[in-house]
Amino acid sequence: MSLEIKRLHLASLRGVDSREWPVHGFVVTHPGGAALVDTGVGGPAQLLSDWRVVNRTVADALADLDMTPGDIGLVINTHLHFDHCGQNAVFPHAACYVQRAELQRAERESPELYAWFDFMNARFELLDGDAEVLPGLSVIATPGHTAGHQSALVQSADDAGDLLIGDAAYTPRQYAGPPAAELPAGQASDPQAWRASLERIRAVAPERVHFCHHTDIIHA
Numbered sequence: 001m002s003l004e005i006k007r008l009h010l011a012s013l014r015g016v017d018s019r020e021w022p023v024h025g026f027v028v029t030h031p032g033g034a035a036l037v038d039t040g041v042g043g044p045a046q047l048l049s050d051w052r053v054v055n056r057t058v059a060d061a062l063a064d065l066d067m068t069p070g071d072i073g074l075v076i077n078t079h080l081h082f083d084h085c086g087q088n089a090v091f092p093h094a095a096c097y098v099q100r101a102e103l104q105r106a107e108r109e110s111p112e113l114y115a116w117f118d119f120m121n122a123r124f125e126l127l128d129g130d131a132e133v134l135p136g137l138s139v140i141a142t143p144g145h146t147a148g149h150q151s152a153l154v155q156s157a158d159d160a161g162d163l164l165i166g167d168a169a170y171t172p173r174q175y176a177g178p179p180a181a182e183l184p185a186g187q188a189s190d191p192q193a194w195r196a197s198l199e200r201i202r203a204v205a206p207e208r209v210h211f212c213h214h215t216d217i218i219h220a
Contacts, residue, residue, distance in 0.1 A: 003028055009056065078164070088120065098125070137153075177198065
């Protein structure tokens with residue numbers, strides 16, 4: 001099964017260090033249609049203000065690819081932070097694949113965002129660990145950044161695959177394995193689990209690694 005990955009630029013935001021970060025989503029096209037990994041920024045207005053978001057609608061980003069939201073058959077959320085699932089409501093027809101542990105975490109830790117999901121009638125397909133979503137498109141449980149974080153792996157028969165890493169690492173340097181002193185604030189709710197997840201996905205040996213908050217692509 002032939003799959004193709006196309007990156008969307010969805011927003012920029014500024015963290016506590018005042019550094020500007022891009023926000024990317026990824027369209028995975030396949031013979032039967034297309035999937036979207038992460039939908040971009042949205043949520044309660046205070047969140048967008050706090051992070052000084054310069055936003056773009058996912059519909060406009062898709063239009064750059066001559067696509068519409070109706071072309072997206074399913075959504076994968078790497079996790080339920082406002083910059084990764086904030087425009088899920090643009091896809092009411094599409095189930096959003098997320099780890100069960102992540103939805104439970106969001107309800108427990110981010111009740112205001114969870115209430116916003118509920119208001120927007122998000123439709124989640126809950127997963128418990130690794131799962132094949134479509135032939136050639138799988139999710140790998142990569143807890144650490146959050147308790148239910150997952151990464152997406154796109155593989156063809158003749159290729160080691162593309163890893164869509166979400167926030168399992170923000171940058172190529174972090175993916176390579178920073179010392180503990182360089183772990184930035186907010187990167188990992190559980191540093192030990194975060195490092196274990198990085199070791200696990202490195203062992204998969206993907207051909208390419210794509211980042212949500214960095215423009216570089218690692219090529220093996």
